[in-house]
Amino acid sequence: MSDPRGFLKVRTRRELAERPAAERVADWFDVHSEHGAQPWTAAQASRCMDCGTPFCMTGCPLGNIIPEFNDLVSQGKWEDAYHRLSLTNNFPEVTGRVCPAPCEHACVLAIHQPATTIKNDELTIIDQAFELGYVTPMPPQRLTDMTVAIVGSGPAGLACAQQLTRAGHTVVVYERDDAPGGLMRYGIPNFKLDKHLIDKRVEQMTAEGTRFRLNTEIGKDISWDDLRSRYDAVIVAIGSGVPRDVAIPGRELEGIHFAMDFLPDTTRRLSGSPLKHDISAQGKHVVVIGGGDTGSDCLGSCLRQGAKDVTVLQINDREPVERPEGHPWPTYARTYQKTTSMAEGGTYLYDTDSVAFSAAPTDASHADGDEPAGVAIEPRLEASGFLADAEHHVTGVKVVTVGPGADGPRTRQPGTERILPADLVLISIGFAHPDTASLLDQMPVELDTRGNVARDDQFATTQEGVFVCGDAGRGQSLVVWAIAEGRSCAAAVDRYLNGSTELSSPIAATDRPMALPRTR
Secondary structure, three states: OOOOOHHHHOOOOOOOOEOOHHHHOOOOOOOEOOOOOOOOHHHHHOOOOOOOOOHHHHHOOOOOOHHHHHHHHHOOOHHHHHHHHHOOOOOHHHHHHHOOOHHHHOOHHHHOOOOOOHHHHHHHHHHHHHHHOOOOOOOOOOOOOOEEEEEOOOHHHHHHHHHHHHOOOEEEEEOOOOOOOOHHHHOOOOOOOOHHHHHHHHHHHHHHOOEEEOOOOEOOOEOHHHHHHHOOEEEEOOOOOEEOOOOOOOOOOEOEEEHHHHHHHHHHHHHOOOOOOOOOOOOOEEEEEOOOHHHHHHHHHHHHHOOOEEEEEOOOOOOOOOOOOOOOOOOOOOOOOOOOOOOOOOEEEOOEEEEEEEEEEOOHHHOOOOOOOOOOOOHHHHOOOOOOOOOEEEEEEEEEEEEEEOOEEEEEOOOOOEEEEOOEEEEOOOEEEOOOHHHHHHOOOOEOOOOOEOOOOOOEOOOOOEEEOOHHHHOOOOHHHHHHHHHHHHHHHHHHHHOOOOOOOOOOOOOOOOOOOOOO
C-alpha cells in the first residue's frame, strides 16, 4: 500500500458531485457532474487499510481484489488497476454505477469511519480505461470445436458469453429484443446507466468472437428442442421475468401497469426503437407501489416525463440511518440511502399499504355515476366509488397505514384509510420467477419450489447439456450476483465440454448474499 496511514490522514469520504436536480430532470443524461479521475481520487483510495483479512472481498460475490486495485488507484496506475479489476469483473462500468456496494458494508474501516469509496474507485478505473484506450478485445488464442447457445443477454448471459468465448468456444447469444443488454438496457434508465457503455462492451465482445442473434425468441422463432440439437451446450439466462402483482379490488382498471412495462419504453423513446406499451407519465398523478431501486427508477423517469406529481408507497418503515443491531458488520446492512431520484422530487410514504384502486368512468355517458349496461359493480365497493371493471380508468389508490398491532408488526391501523389521486399506477414489487412456459412445453426441466429453473452445484438443469444462470436459477437478485453467476456457469460449462477448466468460478450455485433477514 502506498500510504499505510492513509485512513488516518483522510477521514472524510468524498462522493462524485451531482448536477442540480432542477437541471437533470430536464434531460436523461448522467446525474453526476464529475466523471473519471478527480484531484481527490488518489487520496480517497488511500483510505483503504489493506487489511490482513479483506472482508470487503467476502462482501462482493465477484471476489474483486479490492485492496490491490485501491492501491493502484492511489498511485494513479490506471492500466494496472484496470487489468486487476478485469480479472474478476466483466462489466465494472455497470456495477460501478448501479451496484448497492455490499463490499463497502463489509469494509473494515466502516466499523468506525465512513467506508472506503470502493464503488467509486471501481467506476473511476473503468472510466479511465475507456478514455485511455485500455479496453480492447481479448480474442482466444485458439478455438475449440465446441458450440454454446446462451438465451438471454442480461448481465449473467453476457458475462457467461464473454468468458466462454475467451476460452475458445463458439458462442451465440440469442436475445428477443432489438438490442442486447437485458435489464441493463431496458430496465435501468439512461440517467443511471448510459446505454453507449453497453454498446461499447458489445462491440468488444463481437470483436472477440461472440455472435449475437437479436429479435429472436426461443420457444417461438426457434424451439428449445431445436436449439439444443444445434449446440453442444445451452445456457438459460432469461432472467426473472414474471412480475409480482397486487391482488386488490380494482386491479383490472386501465392505467395500472407493471414497472417493467413502463421503464423499457423510456429507453426505447430515446433510442428510437419501437414502443411496446407506450405508457407516459406526462401531466399525470402517479403512484408507484414499491419503494426499492426499481421504484426509485420509476420516480426519476416519471419526473423527467413531466408527471404532475409522484408518490411512492413502501409497506415497510424507513430504514435506519445507522447500521441496526440485527445487521452486524460485516453483513449487508439495510440502511437508509437517499437515491438520486429521491433528491429530485416526489413523495415517499413509508408504512403504507395499498387497499384498493378507485375509478371513474371513461365515457361521458357514465360521468353522472349511473351504472352502464353490462357492468357489474361489487356492492361493497359501489358506495365508496371503487369500481372494478376494465371499462374504467384508475383515478386513485386507497391506502392505509400499517404498524405494530395485535395481528403482528404489519397490522393495518384503523382510521388511517385515505385515497391518493392517481392517473397512472406503476407496480414495482419485484419478480416472482422466470417465464418458463415455452421451456417447460418444449424441453421440460424441473423447477424449484419458487418457480425458478432447478440446477445442481454445477449450474446444470435436469436436461443433459442445459445449464442455467442468473435470476432464472437464483431468483431476483443484484447485477453483481448475475455477473458472478455468469462467470461461474461459464466455468461449469467449460468443464462439461472439455473435462477441465481454467476459468474462474467466484460463487457456487447455492451461495447466498452475506445478509440477515429483515428484523422489526
